[in-house]
Amino acid sequence: MNELIIPPTQLSLLVTNKCTAACQNCCFQCNPKNKDRLSLDKMKQYVDQAVDAYSTIQLLVITGGECFTLGTDLNKIIKYSSDKGLFIRVVTNGYWAKSPEKARIILEKLVEAGLNEINFSTGDEHQMWVPYDNIIHGIISALELNLTTAVNVESSKLSEFSINQLKSDCRLEKYIHFLHKKLFLLGGVWMPFNKSTEEELNTFGEERKKELPILLQQNKSRCSSLFNSISIDPFHQVIACCGLTVGYIPYLRMGLAKKYPLKFLYEYQFQDFLKIWLFTEGPEKILAFCRIKLNLPPIETTKWHICQICIEIFRNEQYILILQQNYGEVFQSVLLKYSLLREKYLKIKQLKIKDHEKKR
Template structure:
């Protein structure tokens, strides 16, 4: 991880933020604390994305985050929603939010959003304690609706259609391409962040073991389809294919 970070930082001096995500990056244990310190030694900001499984009480959350704050952590994002709450109670998220804001860590809660969700942003921000935080900690705390990507055939059938409220999210251009250097635990670079990218071979750029980070990153600009995704987005590409009646090979 240190080697990957060092190479990325040296290749792209404009990098300002290193993000540790997953899966669940707290499973790294002590290595996570060491990496946050390592990033801090370069004078960079760091962000962690977590489901807050470790925050089963306020004290547990505070003690955990205090160590990370001392290591130099600047931001933390929590993920929750219907699927997360099968395993992690919403109280864990509240404990974690209380602790991170008391430690003056920039905090964001990302809530799974799709048209068939039972728990959404409105449910979370209706909590009195969360309302208070949103009022007091402006600029330090926000709650966002994140598009939740389905991974089963049944879930795919539930995706919103053109007339649903999430249509604009689906139909915009891809703003994440070219904006970051994304490295998986196995050393493979991918073009975009998020679990869905792991399952799309087209977004795999190659291995850090066989190529330099800048070389792998720059190769993207020779790919017309990635440029098109960045400019117009996947929905407009599909509309173009339909309009032209282009046959796409399996």
């Protein structure tokens, strides 16, 4: 099996399902009432295990829910992991950045602990809970502290708020217009997890298509989110990816980190041909394969997010049965393609590791 393994380059801790917001279409249905979280001790154990098992792990992503609700435990896990040489990224809705001063004080402490990068999430639904100005305070403080800063803006057919508002905000002018190399504005696709918005959000409008060409092209491709990260949720469940629909696909849960070693759970997935197939050819081709076998007409998925196609497959028992009965037909060709891809991946990962070591 060793010849199939692609070592991970990151550890992602989904530290809690508690959030100060309760966005209607949050993929993990986080809200202020949730209380589940990883303890500081457990987080440290997972960092130790991951780093000891794989020298390829360079990045720790701390996300949730809202990871800033951990309070000083957030500073402690950043310090602990940074001391081990990891690059640290946090993902937040920015609720704590109530004023420029407050944002600065909080971020200064995290930078002191070893934080390297911050990702803010915002958009129409987020702004029902967290004011837009918080994001601005957060971005400016982060950039002034020399943090790499990304802003992920919910993007769907219905979105009113878009990246353009950020680009034209005069408070960000000096960072945007001087091509600040540390600021990244991204349109993160926002998917329906709530029935009432499902219909409207199911397709992208023409305008949005122009803005998100890469996301739309993704459907045609393989799933590159697999085999990259060890991701652990607040229930200690190791999940195969952080895809938008992962919470709804039991198949992508790989086992409990508090019961089995992370290395075992991570590597066990390489015995699973379907994951290798997803990684190599992507869910769209797999769905097409199922429909041909069932003598069904193809489904038009060009407007779907790649993870929507994935859930379409896994919630249909008929497809799963067809895959179990017929995967042998593509087994050799997929494995051959996978081996070539894997070689390419390993080369890229080696280069990244060398680059990271130089920066340490």
